[in-house]
Amino acid sequence: MEPGDDVWRYLWEGYIQTLGFSPYHLPPNAPALLPYRTEWWSQINHLDVSAIYPPLTQLGFRGLAAIAVSVLLFKLAFVAADLLVGWLLSRRFGPSNAILYAWNPMVIYAFAGGAHYDSWFILPLVAAWLLLEPPEDRVEGRRWLWSSLLLGLSIAVKWISLPLLAWLMMRSLRQRTLGRTLWIAGLGSLPMGLSALVFCRGGTCPLIPTSSTFVSHGRSAEFIPHWVAQVWPASLQANWIYGIPLAVVVLWLLLRTNTLRQFTDGYWFGVFLLSPIVHFWYFTWIVPFAVPSQNWGVRWLSLSSFVYFVLPHACPTGDSPPPSACCCGCPLSWGGCGPWGTPLRQSQAALIKNLGTGQLWSTNMLHNRGIAYADSRLAMLKPTALTLMVTIALLSGCSSASLVSQRETSTPSAATPASATRLSYDDYATVLATYVDEQGLVDYRALQANPQPLTQFIDRLGAVAPDTYAAWSDADQIAFLINAYNAITLQSIINEDPLKDSIKDIFGVWKIKRHTVAGQSLTLDAIEHDILRQEFSEPRIHAALVCAAQSCPPLRQAPYTGARLDQQLEDQVRRWLASPHGLQIDRDANRVAISAIFDWFGEDWQPRYAVESGFTGNGKQRATLNFISQYVSPEQRAYLLQGDYTLDYLDYDWSLNRQ
Known part of the structure; x- marks a missing residue:
């Protein structure tokens, strides 16, 4: 299956190191790196952000890139560390217990499928834990060294392990061994310090990337920070504040826990609750520590988080689904692909049945699936062989069913052929003409009283056949998706009675609630970020997607159509920038203020509008200003180009865009 987008950054940062550049000092879109851009350069996430991964990880990327700049090679390196973790757990706790890790679908997907490097830091972390807490019949000795x-190696690969070293130092202080404590601090700091020296330039050495905009205000699947933001929107720009309660949690755990495993369990729990950035593969961190107890909470958490984060599209049922429609990332619980797909899918019903009987991943269930352990060696061989088998399947090119994969397998022409069925926008046109005024504001009360035309249109969105969508031109697909996003947003608002004051008051409106679009189950975030932004190089969509807030671009009084898309987007950009929510130029105060949308998604403008001189700010800011300058008067363009002004982002008003 296709890997996550992080791997392209891994490849890029390893690749430029082989050319003599430092990924800490040059972001991917740096002008100095322009001659070295690869064909996959545009797939790198956060093009304007320099490296955030610790220095030892960067050296690992460099070593792999020196061999080959290959996704397959990087995946194999991550899988190798994963297999070693399984081997360590099996040696200590036995193969039947180690199954919780070795056969966990989330673990397999994260490393073999998604190509995330976290197995590199899990390996030394698990090894340190097993050394610190030996079997009862063994003396600890100098295992602490x-x-x-x-x-230290784990920290130098992923700095999130740092508090675990603090726990080891605290344990040593409790034993009143100051000399040992100093040794622990020194040895724990050694890998990070030595690996950072390689990248030291200009008197600075990269350690924790506190200056990264992604670290400072990035958000992903957060829990407590989400609720805090509902009552305190300013917290969205201050991720550092969550370090305070997390520090309190760490301090409490340092004082109250007696084993590294106890501390780690509590620490990971605190991170998942308090971190503003949580990705599904983070849950692989806790699975090794659940192996000794076969913890049911971890079993359910690992499966549920896997399903939530990895399966945005429904898997087909039946014996012979099309290859493009099978979910390769979930071979054990939801079906497989390639030559192993049929037997895995045949066991799907039994696995789901076992969910209700409390047997998921238990030894009894695996025995019932026909897996008998003749001896410990054979038992260890089977999960390892299965992991390797699944890895091969993951690397064989299967992908999940989605509008994205369907688009990639089609070759639409510049214009949709007449034979391709067009969707009627008549009902949606009636809604927009009736309930949207010239300022782009909506009469939600009146629309709420007469929702039938909108409901009928949204029903037709779901009824569009995937093959029909794939046959459309890019322009028709973009118009369809913009209309779908805006119509679903309208429906999300009027479904609330009484109406909410802000769309942000609707739980899960962007990330959780799903809607059928062209036969696929999609969230609003999936439409915007996974399809429109990823599959079409068209930054003007940000002027057309309307999130039902006052600071959003104005909603048009007519649907977008493929035939008129370019003209409509041009007009929409001009309307947006002419509004006080899009652009404000105050020459008396020597200040330019632009929509926060240009801050949040500025990298979308860089491939087409990046410039090396003129304007002001960093690469992302210059690209967005270059774009804006093409929609203002010649005098304003000249002012923007000279760059002698302060650039700010406008405060975003999330109150409802109602009339």
Whole structure:
């Protein structure tokens, strides 16, 4: 299956190191790197952000890139570390217990499928834990020395492990061994310090990337920060504040826990609750520590988080689904692909049935699936072989069913052929003409009283056949998706009675609630970020997608159509920038203020509008200003181009765009 977009950054940062550049000092869109851009350069996420991964990880990327700049090679390196973790757990706790990790679908997907490097930091972390807490019949001895170094390696690969070293130092202080504590601190800092020296330039050495805009105000599947933002919107720009309660949690755990495993369990729990950035593969961190107890909470958490984050599209049922429609990332619980797909899918019903009987991933269930353990070696071989088998399947090119994959397998022409069925926008046109005024504001009360035309249109969105969508031109697909996003947003608002004051008051409106669009189950975020932004190089969509807030671009009084899309987008950009929510130029105060949308998604303008001189700010800001300058008067363009002004982002008004 296709990997996540992080792997393209791994490849890029390893690749430019082989050319003599530092990924900490040059973001991917740096002008100095322009001659070295690859054909997959545009797939790198956050093009204006320099490296955030610790230095030892960067050296690992460099070593792999020196061999080959290959996704397959990077995946194999991550899988190798994953298999070693399974081997360590099996040696200590036995193969039947290690199954919780070795056969976990989330673990398999994260490393073999998604190509995330977290197995590199999990390996030394698990090794340190097993050394620190030996079997009862063994004396600890000087295991703390090796554990300190292993924890240091884990920190130098992913700095999130840092508090675990603090726990080891605290334990040593409790034993009143100051000398040992100093040794622990030194050995734990050694890998990070030595690997950082390689990248030290201009008197600075990269450690924790506190200056990264992604670290400072990025958001992904957060829990407590989401609710805080509902009552305190300013917190969206201050991720650092969550370090305070997390520090309190860490301090409490340092004082109250007696084993590294106890501390780690509590620490990961605190991170998942308090972190503004949570990705599904983070849950692989807790799985090894659940192996000794076969913890049911971790079993359910790992499966549920896997399903939530990895399966945005429904898997087909039946014995022979099309290859493009099978979910390769979930071979054990939801069906497989390639030559192993049929037997795996045949066990799907039994696995789901076992969900209700409390047997998921248990030894009894695996025995019932026909897996008998003749001896410990054979038992360990089977999960390892299965992991390798699934890895091969994941690397064989299957992908999940989605509008994205359908578009990639089609070759639409510049204009949709007459034979391709067009969707009628008549009902939606009636809604827009009736309930949207010239300022783009909506009469939600009146629309709420007469929702039938909107409901009928949204029903037709779901009834569009995937093959029909794939046959449309790019322009028709973009118009369809913009209309779908805006119509579903309208429906999301009027479904609330009484109406909410802000769309942000509707739980899960962007990330959780799903809607059928062209036969696929999609969230609003999936339409915007996974399809429109990823599959079409068209930054003007940000002027057309209307999130039902006052600071959003105005909603048009007519649907977008493929035949008139370019003209409509041009007009929409001009309307947006002419409004006080899009652009404000105050020459007396020597200040330019632009929509926060240009801050949130500025990288979307860089491939087409990046410039090396003129304007002001960093690469992302210059690209957005270059774009804006093409929609203003010649005098304003000249002013923007000279760059001698302060650039600010406008405060975003999330109150409802109602009349």
